[in-house]
Each structure stands twice: as C-alpha cells, then as structure tokens.
Amino acid sequence: MNKGSVKMNKFVIIIMGMLIINLLSINKLLAQTYTLNTFEAPPYVENNKGLAIDIIKELFKKTHIKYQIKVMPQKRSITTAQKKLQTAVFPIQRSQEREVQFKWVGPILVTQTGLFSLAEDNLHIEVFKDAFAYEILVARGSAQEDYLKGFGLNVSTANYDYQNIKKLKAKRARLWTADTIIASYYANKTNIDIKKHITLITTLRALAFHVDTPDKVIVELNNALTQMYKDGSIRKILDKYSKKFNIEDAIKAAPVAAAAPVAAAAPAAAGEGKKEEKKDEAAAGKSEEAAMEGLSSLFG
Amino acid sequence: MNCLHKQSTFLKLFILCSFLFFTTHTFANNTVIKTWIDTEFQPSTLTKNQQLNEMLWFKKAAFPFIGMEIRVVSERIHTHWYEASVLAKAFREITGINIIHEITGEDDVIKKIDTHIKKDINLYDMYINDSDLIGTHFRSGKVVALSDFMKGVGKEVTLPTLDLKDFMGLSFGTGPDNKLYQLPDQQFANLYWYRADWFSRKDFKNKFRKIYGYELNVPVNWSAYEDIAEFFTFHIKEIDGKKVYGHMDYGKKDPSIGWRFSDAWLSMAGVGDMGLPNGLPVDEWGIRVQDCRPVGASVSRGGAANSPAAVYALSKFDKWLKKYAPPEALKMNFSQAGSVAAQGNIAQQIFWYTAFTTSMIQKGLPVVNKDGTPKWRMAPSPHGAYWEKGMKLGYQDAGSWTMLKSVPLKRRKAAWLYAQFVVSKTVSLKKTIVGLTPIRISDINSEDMTKLAPKLGGLVEFYRSKARLLWTPTGTNVPNYPLLSPAWWKTVPKVIEEGLSAKEAMDELALYLDNRLFELSKMNSQKCAPLLNKKRHPRYWLQQKGSPKPKLKNEKPKGITVEYKESLKIYE
Numbered sequence: 001m002n003k004g005s006v007k008m009n010k011f012v013i014i015i016m017g018m019l020i021i022n023l024l025s026i027n028k029l030l031a032q033t034y035t036l037n038t039f040e041a042p043p044y045v046e047n048n049k050g051l052a053i054d055i056i057k058e059l060f061k062k063t064h065i066k067y068q069i070k071v072m073p074q075k076r077s078i079t080t081a082q083k084k085l086q087t088a089v090f091p092i093q094r095s096q097e098r099e100v101q102f103k104w105v106g107p108i109l110v111t112q113t114g115l116f117s118l119a120e121d122n123l124h125i126e127v128f129k130d131a132f133a134y135e136i137l138v139a140r141g142s143a144q145e146d147y148l149k150g151f152g153l154n155v156s157t158a159n160y161d162y163q164n165i166k167k168l169k170a171k172r173a174r175l176w177t178a179d180t181i182i183a184s185y186y187a188n189k190t191n192i193d194i195k196k197h198i199t200l201i202t203t204l205r206a207l208a209f210h211v212d213t214p215d216k217v218i219v220e221l222n223n224a225l226t227q228m229y230k231d232g233s234i235r236k237i238l239d240k241y242s243k244k245f246n247i248e249d250a251i252k253a254a255p256v257a258a259a260a261p262v263a264a265a266a267p268a269a270a271g272e273g274k275k276e277e278k279k280d281e282a283a284a285g286k287s288e289e290a291a292m293e294g295l296s297s298l299f300g
Numbered sequence: 301m302n303c304l305h306k307q308s309t310f311l312k313l314f315i316l317c318s319f320l321f322f323t324t325h326t327f328a329n330n331t332v333i334k335t336w337i338d339t340e341f342q343p344s345t346l347t348k349n350q351q352l353n354e355m356l357w358f359k360k361a362a363f364p365f366i367g368m369e370i371r372v373v374s375e376r377i378h379t380h381w382y383e384a385s386v387l388a389k390a391f392r393e394i395t396g397i398n399i400i401h402e403i404t405g406e407d408d409v410i411k412k413i414d415t416h417i418k419k420d421i422n423l424y425d426m427y428i429n430d431s432d433l434i435g436t437h438f439r440s441g442k443v444v445a446l447s448d449f450m451k452g453v454g455k456e457v458t459l460p461t462l463d464l465k466d467f468m469g470l471s472f473g474t475g476p477d478n479k480l481y482q483l484p485d486q487q488f489a490n491l492y493w494y495r496a497d498w499f500s501r502k503d504f505k506n507k508f509r510k511i512y513g514y515e516l517n518v519p520v521n522w523s524a525y526e527d528i529a530e531f532f533t534f535h536i537k538e539i540d541g542k543k544v545y546g547h548m549d550y551g552k553k554d555p556s557i558g559w560r561f562s563d564a565w566l567s568m569a570g571v572g573d574m575g576l577p578n579g580l581p582v583d584e585w586g587i588r589v590q591d592c593r594p595v596g597a598s599v600s601r602g603g604a605a606n607s608p609a610a611v612y613a614l615s616k617f618d619k620w621l622k623k624y625a626p627p628e629a630l631k632m633n634f635s636q637a638g639s640v641a642a643q644g645n646i647a648q649q650i651f652w653y654t655a656f657t658t659s660m661i662q663k664g665l666p667v668v669n670k671d672g673t674p675k676w677r678m679a680p681s682p683h684g685a686y687w688e689k690g691m692k693l694g695y696q697d698a699g700s701w702t703m704l705k706s707v708p709l710k711r712r713k714a715a716w717l718y719a720q721f722v723v724s725k726t727v728s729l730k731k732t733i734v735g736l737t738p739i740r741i742s743d744i745n746s747e748d749m750t751k752l753a754p755k756l757g758g759l760v761e762f763y764r765s766k767a768r769l770l771w772t773p774t775g776t777n778v779p780n781y782p783l784l785s786p787a788w789w790k791t792v793p794k795v796i797e798e799g800l801s802a803k804e805a806m807d808e809l810a811l812y813l814d815n816r817l818f819e820l821s822k823m824n825s826q827k828c829a830p831l832l833n834k835k836r837h838p839r840y841w842l843q844q845k846g847s848p849k850p851k852l853k854n855e856k857p858k859g860i861t862v863e864y865k866e867s868l869k870i871y872e
Contacts, residue, residue, distance in 0.1 A: 096407040099555050107415060110423065160634035199400050202423060204415060229419045
C-alpha cells in the first residue's frame with residue numbers, strides 16, 4: 001500500500017465518521033417529541049381538529065419529527081412556547097414584535113383581516129381612513145388589536161370574536177375587525193348577515209418554536225412546508241375545507257402544484273406571469289433554492 | 301323585411317345608447333378627474349391642462365382592467381398613508397381599478413416579499429420594497445426588470461410622461477447589469493438632528509468653548525458629537541428645570557436594532573472603501589466583492605465586518621447609548637425612540653430618519669416655535685475617525701415599486717398603472733408636501749418647496765445640495781438581504797444586554813455573515829453568487845490598501861464643528 005492510498009483511506013474514514021456523527025445528531029433531534037400548543041380559533045382549530053391542525057399533521061408526517069398537540073388558551077399557548085424547550089405554538093401571526101421571541105416555520109396559513117359591519121348598515125367605507133371616525137370591535141390580545149391601536153383608533157375589545165359579532169348585531173358598534181375566515185365562520189354559526197368593507201392587512205400565520213430549538217429542526221420543517229406549497233398539498237387541504245367554510249381568502253394565496261398553475265382573478269397562484277417569463281424561471285438552481293429556503297426562514 | 305326593419309331600428313337604438321353611455325361616462329369621468337386636480341392634486345409642477353392630459357392617459361390605459369382589485373403593500377410612513385387613504389381612492393375613481401393598499405411594518409414587508417419569492421405564494425400584485433434589497437432582487441431572477449418591462453410587455457401601460465431622469469434615487473433600484481428593478485416611490489435619508497435654538501445660545505456657546513476649546517456648532521466628526529453629547533448630558537444637565545440629554549438612540553433587542561447598523565452606521569465610521577454608492581471592493585456592511593461576487597465579510601477573508609473600524613463603530617454606539625442618552629432608551633425600539641426628540645429634552649441625535657420630519661413640525665410641540673418654524677435643524681451626519689473624503693457618509697433609501705415575475709401579467713400591468721400614478725408629476729409634489737419624502741428633482745426644486753423650506757428644518761436644503769449624493773442605501777455587495785440582515789439584530793444587542801465586548805460581537809457578526817455567504821455560494825447558478833476567499837491571517841488584509849483598515853492610534857482626533865450653512869458645502 002503506498003502513502004497516497006493510506007492518506008486516501010484516512011480521508012474516507014474521516015468523512016464517513018463525520019457523516020455518521022451528523023446522521024446520529026439528526027436522528028437524535030428527530031427522536032425528540034415536540035409539544036405544539038394551539039388554541040381555539042375556528043375553523044383553523046376547533047375541538048382539536050381543523051384546517052391548521054391538518055396542515056401541521058401533514059407537515060410533521062413529511063418530516064418524521066415526533067410531536068403532540070395541546071390545546072390551551074391563546075395567551076398561555078404563546079407564553080409556554082416562549083419559556084419551555086421543545087415547545088411551539090400555532091397558528092400565530094408573525095409580527096415584528098414577536099420576531100425575536102421565536103424561531104419560525106411558516107407561513108402555514110396566509111390570512112386576511114377585514115373590516116365588517118352588519119349587511120343592513122349603509123355605512124360607506126372605501127379606505128381604512130374612513131373607519132377612523134368609528135369605534136371598532138376587536139378580539140382582545142389579537143394582532144388586529146395591536147394593529148388598530150397602532151393607528152390610535154378607538155377600539156372595543158372582547159375575549160372572543162364570537163362575542164364581537166353578537167355586539168355588532170346588538171348595534172353596540174358599527175364596525176368589527178377580524179380574520180376574514182373566522183368572521184365568515186361566526187357569521188354562519190350565528191346566522192348574522194355581515195358585510196366586508198375592506199381588507200385591512202394580510203397576515204402570515206406560523207408555527208413558532210422556542211428560540212433554543214435546534215436550527216436543523218427549523219430548516220427541515222421549513223423545507224417540507226415549501227414543498228407542501230409547491231406540490232399543491234396545502235391547496236388540497238384548503239380545498240377540503242372550502243366545501244364547509246368560506247375560506248376563499250386563504251385559497252387565493254395558496255398555489256396548486258407548481259406544474260399546474262391556475263389562472264386566478266386575484267393575486268393567486270403562479271399563472272400568466274410564470275408562463276411569460278418561464279425562461280428566467282427555468283434557470284437552474286431550483287433544488288438549491290429549496291435548500292436555501294429553510295435557511296432563509298430560519299435566519300430571516 | 302319587417303324583421304330587417306326591426307333589426308335596423310334596434311341597431312340604431314343600440315348605437316345611440318352606446319354613444320350616450322360613453323359620452324356621459326366620459327364627461328362624468330373627466331369631471332371626476334378635474335375635481336381631483338382642483339381639490340387634491342395641487343400644487344403640481346404641471347399645469348392643470350398637463351395634469352388633465354396625464355390623468356386622461358391613465359383612464360384610457362386602465363380600460364382593459366376596469367373592475368379589477370389590485371393589492372399592494374408598503375411600510376407605515378406618512379407618505380404611504382396618504383397613498384392608501386387618498387391616492388388609492390382617486391385612482392379608483394379615475395380608472396375604475398380598485399386598489400387595496402395595505403400598510404404594515406417594514407420588517408413585515410420584507411418577510412412577505414421573501415415568502416412570495418421563496419414559496420411561490422402570490423401575496424401581492426406589487427410591493428413598495430426598500431431598495432436595500434437591490435442586491436437580492438437583481439440576483440434572484442424572480443424580480444421583473446422594470447426597464448425591460450417598460451420597453452416590452454408593459455409598453456402600452458407605461459406612462460409617456462413618467463420622466464425617469466427626474467427621479468433622484470433611480471440609481472438605488474438599478475442593478476450592476478444597469479437594469480432598473482425598483483422604481484422609487486418615496487425616499488428619505490438618515491441625518492444629524494439638533495436643537496438649533498440651544499446651539500445658538502451665547503451662554504452655552506461660551507461654556508462649550510471654555511471646556512472643549514472650539515465652537516458649539518454642527519459637528520463634522522464623531523469627536524465633536526461625543527463632546528457635545530457630554531456637554532449637554534453632564535455640563536448643561538437641565539434647561540428650564542427639565543433634564544436634558546446630549547444624545548438619543550435605542551437598544552432593545554428587536555429587528556429594528558438591526559436597521560440602526562445595517563442602515564449604514566459603519567459607513568459613517570469609515571469602515572468601507574472609497575467610492576459611491578457603497579464603496580468598492582468593501583462596502584459599509586464590511587462585505588468585500590471580487591467583480592460582482594461577494595468573497596467574505598470577516599477580515600480574514602478580506603472583509604471588514606470585524607475590522608478595527610467596525611469595532612470602533614459599535615463601541616461608540618454602545619458608549620453613547622449608555623452614557624449620554626436617557627436611561628429608558630436602552631429598552632426602546634425604533635418606533636418608541638422615534639418620538640422622543642420631539643418631546644423637547646434631546647439636544648442632538650446622530651442617527652435620525654428624515655421620514656420623521658412630518659411628526660416633528662406639528663404645531664404645539666415643544667420643538668416647534670409659535671410661528672410654526674422648527675426649533676431644530678437637520679444637517680449632514682458627522683463622520684467617524686476612519687472616514688475619508690470620497691466615501692459614503694450615511695444612509696438614504698427609496699421605498700420602491702417592485703414587481704415579481706410570478707404575478708399574472710394582467711395583474712402586473714394594472715398594478716404598474718397604480719405605481720406610476722402615485723409617482724406621476726400630477727400628484728408627486730402634493731405627495732411630497734404631505735409626506736416629505738421627495739423623489740423628483742422637479743419637485744424639490746419647485747417654488748412651492750422654496751416657500752415651505754423654512755418650516756422643514758433643512759430638508760429642502762439637504763436635497764438641493766450635492767451632499768445628498770453621499771447618502772445611499774444598502775448596495776449590491778449584499779447578495780440576500782432577508783438572509784443576511786438578521787445578523788445585526790442577533791449580535792449587536794449582546795453588547796448592550798449581555799456584556800459581550802464590541803470586538804467579540806463583531807467577530808460573531810462577521811462569522812455569521814461568512815457562514816450565510818458560504819451557504820449562498822452553493823447556488824452557483826445565481827448570477828454574481830458569493831464565492832468565499834480562503835482564510836488568511838488578518839494581518840495580510842490589514843496591510844493592503846483600503847478597507848479593512850488597521851487600527852488608528854488615535855480614534856478620537858480633535859472635534860470639528862462648522863456653521864450650519866457650511867455643513868452642506870463641505871461635501872461639495
């Protein structure tokens with residue numbers, strides 16, 4: 001055996017050793033069980049079922065990371081995930097204020113906040129500024145409450161949106177701001193006819209992990225989530241719920257499988273634009289992009 | 301025959317109805333346009349007739365898109381609030397295209413455009429996104445080159461009177477390939493802010509001269525800034541029975557502490573190389589490029605993110621925050637700190653965004669005189685010990701219209717019409733007066749802005765001077781802004797909160813940047829992808845000409861101050 005082949009053998013052994021250590025550490029991470037806190041937010045989460053839960057289950061199925069879901073009040077579900085290792089919370093709205101408090105996997109849902117009144121009300125709201133003269137109902141502790149207060153608006157809070165729609169019906173205020181899908185759900189449930197005037201803001205709802213969660217877990221989950229968007233899995237889950245609830249706003253944003261773009265009327269799936277500039281899009285590096293995706297959401 | 305007669309009558313009736321509909325509609329629509337011109341779009345650099353013609357062009361070009369609902373998003377500043385509340389409404393009435401213009405935090409805008417690109421989720425039809433991302437956009441292959449769009453598929457929806465040469469910040473949105481990727485919608489700089497009334501008090505001037513040996517005036521270098529900070533915090537202490545401070549800043553761990561650094565703090569210290577807009581080959585983030593490829597941020601790879609100048613920049617930030625600012629500033633973020641100077645107990649602020657001008661000139665504020673003129677002024681920022689003439693001196697950015705390829709063409713065209721509408725000459729001067737974030741040379745040089753200048757604390761003077769050319773956004777050395785920018789907020793607070801030394805923090809930052817550049821280097825297919833230099837002993841790079849620069853023997857030279865008027869001229 002010459003010196004060259006001895007060196008080569010040593011090199012191979014070192015590389016193999018590193019690979020094994022790496023695999024072991026990944027396996028160790030994957031073997032841990034993560035507690036995923038959630039809270040009642042129908043139709044996203046309702047009696048331990050719902051749209052968000054289905055997305056989370058599919059996501060973890062793809063990654064083989066062990067998990068358990070726990071339902072608790074919203075505030076506790078968030079604070080526990082901030083304090084306790086191997087814990088996460090979903091589906092919370094990602095915001096600048098929360099950014100440094102978690103490591104993020106998302107968006108698991110793209111949702112919108114709308115401004116509603118009773119359908120019978122002849123209120124005329126064209127732009128957000130038109131609403132400034134009115135008191136606005138909003139759920140306490142929600143991202144919407146922060147948003148409205150940030151503009152110095154006069155808000156009236158209730159613990160749940162279910163109470164807000166009742167207050168709207170009782171004409172205790174003329175406007176209510178809520179997630180458009182949740183609003184639609186409660187309108188159906190309470191049989192109250194409401195009207196959406198404007199969309200205020202689009203929000204990215206995410207799965208937020210304790211800040212000391214290993215980066216590999218976050219990267220793995222984000223890569224799997226990206227794949228779910230691109231292969232149409234997310235859209236499929238949304239479609240399933242669209243038969244039961246008015247979730248058009250969430251569906252608009254979620255693409256069907258990238259290979260079969262839809263021509264949407266709203267800023268929906270990749271369509272015309274994709275076709276037009278497909279030469280640019282076709283540039284190599286898709287798989288590299290996928291690898292980067294996890295990193296980007298981890299560090300970004 | 302009878303049937304034919306009936307058909308002919310029907311046809312005539314149809315033509316008549318159509319004629320009546322279109323003339324009535326046109327008349328009504330022209331009345332709407334004239335009403336907007338008369339009641340809202342004044343003043344303008346255009347005559348009313350020119351405004352009418354421009355608006356009629358929009359009306360005609362928008363015809364195929366009538367009834368569409370277009371969604372755009374921008375950060376939350378006065379200018380965008382005006383667009384979302386007033387201009388979006390006007391656009392709908394004039395064109396029939398409904399606009400949802402969402403307002404949110406800048407960090408959220410970046411998250412959304414990043415999500416849109418990475419996950420192919422079409423969240424918006426266009427974004428008003430900081431031109432800080434130009435390095436990301438021109439490399440990504442996902443962003444439409446507007447210069448191509450305007451000549452190609454978007455030609456028929458491109459405003460003939462757009463007048464690109466009139467935009468001050470057009471270079472900010474232009475890639476190294478000379479293509480325009482981002483069209484400025486608003487722009488603001490980060491300048492030095494000070495209480496001109498206090499600085500002109502004879503008793504203060506005499507006292508300052510006695511202690512420091514030179515005049516209390518606009519500081520040209522950081523030494524003078526530091527002296528003035530100490531002077532007000534420790535020597536003046538109180539004015540009219542109220543505690544005053546010689547410095548204001550913020551230190552809370554939050555994405556906004558990152559902007560405090562990535563918005564060119566290191567350029568002010570003198571970290572980068574000579575040359576505009578960002579310094580070549582090393583920019584103000586401390587990233588070195590070879591041709592257009594980033595090769596490293598750490599000194600050992602030829603970068604300057606942990607160079608002596610960078611450590612000096614962080615040390616000064618930390619020292620001034622803890623020693624001269626109000627104690628509560630340590631726990632504040634960007635938004636919380638933004639309103640403090642307006643409360644009247646801050647003498648100067650080295651890092652102040654001109655986007656806050658509107659909120660600083662409101663009548664009744666302690667920093668505004670009874671006649672509506674401000675007690676304060678803005679001036680060019682002082683520079684650090686490592687800065688040399690010919691280098692970038694501060695941050696200026698343009699929130700710019702950005703179009704993604706994945707959005708369907710019809711929607712892109714409709715959104716492009718709105719984008720051009722809110723920067724058109726018909727509305728831009730009025731928008732400038734409302735939001736004070738000028739984008740057009742014609743607006744800033746207008747008679748109306750001359751009249752307004754005394755109430756704006758030096759904004760007009762700065763934008764009319766050549767000094768503004770030294771204030772630029774993040775440049776193209778930064779290949780992926782969303783990926784790299786968290787480096788700042790993840791490391792800087794460790795100095796403030798965890799007692800890490802400035803050197804340790806900048807070493808960590810440089811390593812973070814190098815690691816991310818290494819990951820990006822795997823994307824060889826991307827144009828101008830990073831390719832890291834091999835590590836060398838830092839001494840090698842510190843001995844080369846330019847950045848990274850070796851440690852200065854004296855990082856606090858004598859303080860230099862100048863009269864306000866001189867402060868603008870010295871950079872010409």
